[in-house]
Amino acid sequence: MTGTVSTAAGASARRDGVLRIGTRGSALAVAQTTHVAKAIARATGVDVELVTVTTHGDTSRESLSNLGGTGVFATALREALLADECDLLVHSLKDLPTAAAPGLVIGAVPKRADARDALCARDGLTLETLPEGARVGTGSPRRIAQLKAQRPDLEVVDIRGNVDTRLGRVAEGDLDAVVLAAAGLGRLDRLDAVTDYFPLSQFPTAPGQGALAIEVRAGEEKGRGPIARALQAVDHATTHATATAERTVLAGLEAGCAAPIGASALVEDGLLFLTATVYRPDGTERITASHAATPDSFGAADLDEAARDVGARVVTELLEAGAAGLAPLGSSR
Structure with missing residues (x-):
């Protein structure tokens, strides 16, 4: 059972049996959304249609720091999802603000690509x-x-x-x-x-780099409907947890996704490890914190709770070491 993948420009009316996935129109955004769409179509047999949406970040030539961070890419996509112009969104996770959008949730995080x-x-x-x-x-x-x-x-x-x-x-x-x-x-x-x-041990990358996030309207990630089945088919538990740990650092520091912060998490030998670094913008100083958690000790929600726990402990150590005064962190909202 295999679905098909097609592309539409702008708003797309709902059609029975078709999942509409919203994406930015850049070559990279379309490539990564197509990858997710094909995985969903293969796993569920549902036909999938890509809906391209133009964002302010795509049309402005200002630097990301002047624009207010890479969250400028998410706003128009989220408006399209809330307006029922699409059923799912695919974001580069490193570009997604940590503050939740009202009425929306991250329903799945597919397996991560190279984070370097x-x-x-x-x-x-x-x-x-x-x-x-x-x-x-x-x-x-x-x-x-x-x-x-x-x-x-x-x-x-x-x-x-x-x-x-x-x-x-x-x-x-x-x-x-x-x-x-x-x-x-x-x-x-x-x-x-x-x-x-660049090795991650020396050059930790943006929280969530290499991972994608699939965002849906709250509630549609549950049950046995086509959207919930699509999310279950492509979610990768380890990637979801490590990305959550890294993004917990951003949220805890109340930092924007363009702040000078690197984070790297991995699951190995039954432990979830997280290291995060805050840099002075001129590169002359940095503050690093590392912690580990044992997912098994957190019960049913193990990986997710372990990710949030280890992220919170890293944030506490960074703040106690003076990270908030080292660099302008911006806002995650």
Whole structure:
């Protein structure tokens, strides 16, 4: 039993037997939503239709920090879901504010892709071999701080644009390199552009990076309806828990998704480990906290409760160490 996947522009009227999935119209957003749509269609046999929605973050050329963080990508999508123009939304989890949207819930988090950041540089250069004064592009305050901490001699350039636009600036010689998410490059079949991967132990990435979130109207994630079945088919419990732990740090620090914060969680040997770092924007200082939890000790809700517990303990340690005064954290709302 296999469903089909099709695409519609703008609002889409409800059709019996078809699940409508809202997505931004960028190449990366469509690629990752198509991946989820195919997984749902295969698992449920339901026909799936992609509905593209234009967001303010797609049309503005301002930096993400000036726009108020990557939450600007979520608003129009959520309005479309609440207006019944689609049945599900697919977000990059790192772009989703931690504050819940009234009437909506995250119903599923599919298996995570590579969470690392990747350097895409001219001539096969790595972060270590980039020449002094090399121009490296990124729009992320966290990546800026990490680059300056590792290589204070680099000229870090604030950039916007899609993956092809950013890679094009390297090809044209305007930049020596750009830093991008490995997951996004993989979803676009552009891993050939990577010249260096940054290890998570040294370069923790944005909370939720590499993971996707499927958002639905509250209540529709329950029961045995087609939406609930679709969510159950693609949810990955370990990814859901590790992403929850990382995002608990953002929420606890009342930080925006563009704040200079890196977090990395994993489940190994029966433990859920979480490490988070807050950076001074110029890269000269950082505060790190690490904790672990045993999911089995939390009863029926094990992984989710363990994730929130370990996240809360990391937040407490960061705040006690002075993280709130280290960097402008913005707002998660």
